[in-house]
Amino acid sequence: MLNQNKYTFSIILLFLALILSGLFNISLGSVNIPISEVISSLLGLEVEKDTWKYIITNYRLPKAITAVITGSGLAVSGLLMQTLFRNPLAGPYVLGLSSGASLGVAIVFMGASLFGASFAVVLLSKWSLVIASSIGSLFVLFAVILASIRLRDTMAILIIGLMFASLTAAIVSVLAYFSPASQLQQYVFWSYGSLGDLSWEEVGILGIFWFLGILISIGSIKNLNSLLLGEQYARSLGTNIRKNRMAIIIATSLLAGSITAFAGPIAFVGLAVPHLIRQIIPSANHLTLVPAVIFGGAILMLLCDIIAQLPGSDYSLPINAITSLIGAPVVIWLLVRKRKFNF
Amino acid sequence: MNSTNSHTVIKTKDLSIGYRKKNLVDLVALEINLEIKKGELVAVLGINGAGKSTLLKTLSGITKPIKGEVVIKDKKIQNTDPSELARSISLVLTEQALSRNLSVIELVALGRQPYTNWIGRLTNTDLKKIMYAIQLVNIEDIRDKKCHELSDGQFQKVLIARALAQDTPLIILDEPTTHLDLFHKAYVLKLLQKLSKDTNKAILFATHEINLALQLCDKLIIIKDKKTLYGTPAELIKSGAFNNLFPGNLIRFDNDSASFKIKQ
Numbered sequence: 001m002l003n004q005n006k007y008t009f010s011i012i013l014l015f016l017a018l019i020l021s022g023l024f025n026i027s028l029g030s031v032n033i034p035i036s037e038v039i040s041s042l043l044g045l046e047v048e049k050d051t052w053k054y055i056i057t058n059y060r061l062p063k064a065i066t067a068v069i070t071g072s073g074l075a076v077s078g079l080l081m082q083t084l085f086r087n088p089l090a091g092p093y094v095l096g097l098s099s100g101a102s103l104g105v106a107i108v109f110m111g112a113s114l115f116g117a118s119f120a121v122v123l124l125s126k127w128s129l130v131i132a133s134s135i136g137s138l139f140v141l142f143a144v145i146l147a148s149i150r151l152r153d154t155m156a157i158l159i160i161g162l163m164f165a166s167l168t169a170a171i172v173s174v175l176a177y178f179s180p181a182s183q184l185q186q187y188v189f190w191s192y193g194s195l196g197d198l199s200w201e202e203v204g205i206l207g208i209f210w211f212l213g214i215l216i217s218i219g220s221i222k223n224l225n226s227l228l229l230g231e232q233y234a235r236s237l238g239t240n241i242r243k244n245r246m247a248i249i250i251a252t253s254l255l256a257g258s259i260t261a262f263a264g265p266i267a268f269v270g271l272a273v274p275h276l277i278r279q280i281i282p283s284a285n286h287l288t289l290v291p292a293v294i295f296g297g298a299i300l301m302l303l304c305d306i307i308a309q310l311p312g313s314d315y316s317l318p319i320n321a322i323t324s325l326i327g328a329p330v331v332i333w334l335l336v337r338k339r340k341f342n343f
Numbered sequence: 344m345n346s347t348n349s350h351t352v353i354k355t356k357d358l359s360i361g362y363r364k365k366n367l368v369d370l371v372a373l374e375i376n377l378e379i380k381k382g383e384l385v386a387v388l389g390i391n392g393a394g395k396s397t398l399l400k401t402l403s404g405i406t407k408p409i410k411g412e413v414v415i416k417d418k419k420i421q422n423t424d425p426s427e428l429a430r431s432i433s434l435v436l437t438e439q440a441l442s443r444n445l446s447v448i449e450l451v452a453l454g455r456q457p458y459t460n461w462i463g464r465l466t467n468t469d470l471k472k473i474m475y476a477i478q479l480v481n482i483e484d485i486r487d488k489k490c491h492e493l494s495d496g497q498f499q500k501v502l503i504a505r506a507l508a509q510d511t512p513l514i515i516l517d518e519p520t521t522h523l524d525l526f527h528k529a530y531v532l533k534l535l536q537k538l539s540k541d542t543n544k545a546i547l548f549a550t551h552e553i554n555l556a557l558q559l560c561d562k563l564i565i566i567k568d569k570k571t572l573y574g575t576p577a578e579l580i581k582s583g584a585f586n587n588l589f590p591g592n593l594i595r596f597d598n599d600s601a602s603f604k605i606k607q
Contacts, residue, residue: 230440238429
């Protein structure tokens with residue numbers, strides 16, 4: 001019998017793992033807070049020390065939520081891109097969205113010096129970064145959507161996305177070449193990615209974009225499954241290829257664009273999480289994969305954040321380096337062990 | 344449409360097929376008049392480039408007709424919306440772009456998409472149809488395997504099962520026997536014949552296996568020099584349709600054995 005609930009157990013396990021990593025993530029940091037106190041704080045009960053409650057509500061909790069949003073959002077957009085392009089190498093980066101965001105931010109940081117110092121003061125607020133990277137992502141998004149309206153071939157869109165990525169990277173290099181060291185450094189710090197600098201208000205806005213993106217992804221599950229057969233079969237099953245492709249691109253842009261705007265260009269998660277999940281859950285059905293990838297991405301991001309905080313010390317490492325440092329060997333190990341690459 | 348009786352699955356009226364390139368029309372074949380009935384097995388024959396695929400694409404609604412019409416369920420194919428068409432015609436293509444990470448049963452289950460709800464949840468009826476399709480092509484033993492573990496012959500059967508699960512009155516297959524050895528070619532075509540009789544579905548396929556098609560099919564469509572001939576194997580042999588099917592002096596059709604022979 002075709003058991004549709006075959007992987008429900010795995011998904012429940014992933015969900016429990018997500019809760020656990022969330023609790024550990026909030027508990028560990030420069031000051032370690034006991035898990036029991038974390039739980040009482042989250043439940044609104046009395047907490048032993050007021051400073052703990054302050055740290056949790058104003059710092060740890062928004063950071064953990066940002067990690068969950070970032071990890072799950074990037075992982076889902078990676079899955080969407082891999083299915084849309086039927087390419088295991090695809091991730092949110094292939095549409096050039098992150099490159100667009102980088103260009104926006106690079107112009108703010110490094111272009112500011114070209115436009116004069118007074119201008120730079122106005123520009124260099126937190127929100128100007130968010131706005132600049134959003135504009136950058138949107139710019140690339142519109143270019144990609146225009147291309148996808150004109151082109152019938154999905155692979156051509158993939159190539160156009162990659163071209164935009166190298167184009168924007170080239171402009172960033174030129175800007176960097178002419179920029180003073182201090183501005184260059186600011187840009188480099190942004191490119192490390194960061195989960196911790198978000199206020200509740202910002203988390204709320206990011207959350208809205210995330211929610212919309214995830215909603216569209218869930219609505220696309222049936223069509224994503226038909227795309228596994230290739231576009232011709234999908235069409236013969238009644239799928240509207242263009243409408244479906246547009247929905248997938250918009251969902252990816254909402255997710256990857258907003259996440260890059262608020263948390264910086266976080267590498268690796270979007271590409272790797274779908275592959276990690278396929279190793280655990282050997283199904284191609286997106287009804288199973290989408291929730292699994294949402295939980296898996298969130299877990300990976302929470303764990304990477306714990307490591308990046310170097311619990312017990314006052315230092316923290318750039319999150320972007322940790323995701324790749326931890327994630328890449330895991331993927332390599334899994335693939336070598338299994339000797340077979342299932343896509 | 345008054346001449347259409349209830350057993351007709353698909354028919355064409357003065358159909359011209361081809362491709363439009365801006366203002367130019369690349370005509371492949373013209374004045375095609377066919378009528379395929381329930382339970383019939385029909386092969387499309389012709390040399391490479393004769394237009395077999397174009398005909399199948401036009402009949403399945405992928406390519407628009409240049410002239411004339413394709414009528415399915417008493418309705419012009421151009422006026423049928425995609426979800427309705429998905430309940431009328433199922434395809435088995437030569438396209439290899441599909442994910443081999445799908446398990447056999449997952450792939451067959453995708454045939455139920457035109458009937459499932461917004462998220463693709465399978466009902467008990469869907470599950471019954473899936474199991475029935477798997478039984479019909481006799482692939483119960485491999486149903487939990489991944490498609491990348493299958494041989495070409497097994498994979499072809501899985502694709503046929505998917506089309507059966509889609510439960511349409513017409514199944515169209517584009518060269519279902521390529522990449523297969525002689526035994527599996529005969530096996531697949533024999534299976535198609537059995538399926539058309541057991542399920543009363545019309546099955547239309549393009550093939551190069553003229554000898555097998557002559558033995559198994561109810562009707563044949565021959566495309567040659569932009570013209571089409573349509574009839575039973577016996578009628579077509581009698582009319583000498585095969586004598587000039589291939590160019591040059593290399594092979595000839597032997598009426599007695601109803602097969603092609605090398606000219607000595």
